[in-house]
Amino acid sequence: MTLTLEQSICHYAQITPDKTAAVCSTDSISYATLWNRIVERAEQLRTEGLEAHRPYVFRATQDIDFLVTYCAIHHAKAIAVPLEHKAPEEIFDAIKSEVESYTYAEDIVDILYTTGTTGKSKGVMLSETALVSCTDNFIADLHFTEELLFIISGPLNHIASLFKMHPTLSAGGTVCILNGLKDMNAFFEVFDLPYTKFATFLVPASIRLIMQLAYDKLCSVSDKIDFIETGAAPITKQDMEQLCKALPKARLYNTLGGTEIGAVCTYNFNDGRHLEGCIGYPMKNSTVEVTPEGNIVVSGRTIMSGYVGDEHSTNQVLKEGKIYSADLGYIDSEGMIHLKGRQGDVINIGGFKVDPSEVEGAAVSHPDIKDCICIAATHPVIGTVLKLLVVPNEGATPTTRSMAQHIKTLLEPHKVPTYYEIVDSIRRTYNGKLDRKFYKN
Amino acid sequence: MREKIYALLSEALPAVDFDADFLFGELDSLGVVTIFIILSKEYDISFDTTDVTPKNFKNIDSIVRLVEQKLAKQ
Numbered sequence: 051m052t053l054t055l056e057q058s059i060c061h062y063a064q065i066t067p068d069k070t071a072a073v074c075s076t077d078s079i080s081y082a083t084l085w086n087r088i089v090e091r092a093e094q095l096r097t098e099g100l101e102a103h104r105p106y107v108f109r110a111t112q113d114i115d116f117l118v119t120y121c122a123i124h125h126a127k128a129i130a131v132p133l134e135h136k137a138p139e140e141i142f143d144a145i146k147s148e149v150e151s152y153t154y155a156e157d158i159v160d161i162l163y164t165t166g167t168t169g170k171s172k173g174v175m176l177s178e179t180a181l182v183s184c185t186d187n188f189i190a191d192l193h194f195t196e197e198l199l200f201i202i203s204g205p206l207n208h209i210a211s212l213f214k215m216h217p218t219l220s221a222g223g224t225v226c227i228l229n230g231l232k233d234m235n236a237f238f239e240v241f242d243l244p245y246t247k248f249a250t251f252l253v254p255a256s257i258r259l260i261m262q263l264a265y266d267k268l269c270s271v272s273d274k275i276d277f278i279e280t281g282a283a284p285i286t287k288q289d290m291e292q293l294c295k296a297l298p299k300a301r302l303y304n305t306l307g308g309t310e311i312g313a314v315c316t317y318n319f320n321d322g323r324h325l326e327g328c329i330g331y332p333m334k335n336s337t338v339e340v341t342p343e344g345n346i347v348v349s350g351r352t353i354m355s356g357y358v359g360d361e362h363s364t365n366q367v368l369k370e371g372k373i374y375s376a377d378l379g380y381i382d383s384e385g386m387i388h389l390k391g392r393q394g395d396v397i398n399i400g401g402f403k404v405d406p407s408e409v410e411g412a413a414v415s416h417p418d419i420k421d422c423i424c425i426a427a428t429h430p431v432i433g434t435v436l437k438l439l440v441v442p443n444e445g446a447t448p449t450t451r452s453m454a455q456h457i458k459t460l461l462e463p464h465k466v467p468t469y470y471e472i473v474d475s476i477r478r479t480y481n482g483k484l485d486r487k488f489y490k491n
Numbered sequence: 492m493r494e495k496i497y498a499l500l501s502e503a504l505p506a507v508d509f510d511a512d513f514l515f516g517e518l519d520s521l522g523v524v525t526i527f528i529i530l531s532k533e534y535d536i537s538f539d540t541t542d543v544t545p546k547n548f549k550n551i552d553s554i555v556r557l558v559e560q561k562l563a564k565q
Contacts, residue, residue, distance in 0.1 A: 230519055230520055231520040232515075232518055232519055232520040232522070232523040232543060233543055233544070233545070234540040234543055235540055235541060235543060235544065238540070255521075256520065259520055259524060262524075263524070263527075263538075263539065263540050264539070264540045267540065400521075429521070429525075435521075449505075450502060450505040451501055451502075451505045453505065454505030454506040455505070455506065455508075457506070458506050463506065463519070466506040468504075468505075468506075468521075470505065
């Protein structure tokens with residue numbers, strides 16, 4: 051039976067107390083010190099009034115202190131609700147107010163906010179069983195070991211990054227927390243640390259970024275990389291082939307995961323075939339089916355318990371212990387699962403699912419905007435980005451900067467469009483709804 | 492040159508505050524790459540990962556200095 055993250059840290063604090071559990075910039079912490087700080091922080095949180103099974107909302111700062119707080123909340127038997135560290139105050143306060151207005155089942159340990167399956171921002175409730183089973187899936191299929199240093203460069207409020215702390219530390223390894231990939235030198239300097247095996251999770255856009263800016267550097271650390279996992283957005287065959295060429299000995303995984311479903315399937319595409327869209331076989335605690343309509347259906351111990359305070363949306367996707375996702379796919383003759391795209395209007399920006407209507411709602415509150423539609427556009431490096439088509443109020447000439455800054459005050463950074471275009475009108479369907487299909491073509 | 496770079500980058504990255512005291516903190520990896528692409532195209536210069544430092548991206552003036560250094564080396 052896999053231990054919880056906190057039980058694992060406590061375990062290694064006893065058997066390998068001096069081993070480094072986490073590194074962040076020039077800061078590092080041993081398992082023993084980490085455990086002591088978790089216990090102290092849990093006590094502090096209790097003193098401040100945090101009660102068991104109550105939510106604690108906090109910002110996902112990319113540092114060791116985040117790890118301490120996250121584990122301390124669990125140690126205090128409360129529920130961790132990490133939010134994007136740059137989330138506007140209004141969003142932070144609204145979510146805090148929302149989660150604090152409900153009561154929770156005793157097994158809920160995390161609430162992660164995501165756009166995910168339904169297209170609306172929702173708090174996904176995750177049980178201890180789901181977290182432990184995800185950890186178990188990763189350890190069994192991706193082979194996390196105690197020699198491993200796992201680099202986390204993505205936001206720690208996102209399941210893809212957050213849930214790499216669990217298997218790494220549960221296997222007795224070390225996590226290295228980076229603040230994104232913009233300082234690519236910092237990313238490559240990690241490989242100078244005295245470890246024999248390195249691994250990381252990178253969304254496809256980050257993989258392309260590294261290959262464009264630092265292909266030679268990536269090749270130079272090839273022998274040190276045990277594995278790289280990608281997911282959250284489709285990776286192209288060309289990018290898979292190039293990555294395999296740079297890292298011929300590494301295991302390179304494409305994983306199906308999500309906040310509602312956990313880590314479900316994975317495929318090592320460094321197999322000479324580089325099958326685009328393939329996500330391999332279900333992991334040990336997960337089962338995957340495909341409906342006659344082509345929707346991916348996931349069941350097993352890793353799935354969510356439901357959405358916070360939203361029985362209707364929960365019942366839309368969670369039926370009889372199965373999550374009916376918006377992902378479309380099929381099962382091939384070898385039994386491997388393949389993804390074919392996604393149903394609905396959600397736009398995937400580097401692994402973040404964005405509901406365009408949320409962006410439009412924020413944009414039209416700008417005093418100079420009469421009407422708008424948020425669509426997907428292509429960026430030469432990153433891939434898919436948001437574009438806002440805008441009809442200004444009569445006589446108004448909103449600048450790109452003023453529109454972007456306005457949206458930035460209302461939404462998280464990944465929901466702020468990159469491109470803006472002034473248009474005469476927005477095309478609508480006969481019943482007045484935005485004609486999203488037209489703009490997809 | 493400063494005004495031109497400021498205008499180009501502000502247009503390309505409207506959500507970024509180029510008047511920020513510590514611009515590097517405002518940017519994500521997309522922002523850094525976008526800046527590289529725009530400046531490479533405009534001034535026919537090339538960048539690599541060693542150029543991505545908090546010092547070079549501290550503010551708009553440090554980006555201008557980086558471009559001037561690149562141009563001087565050509």
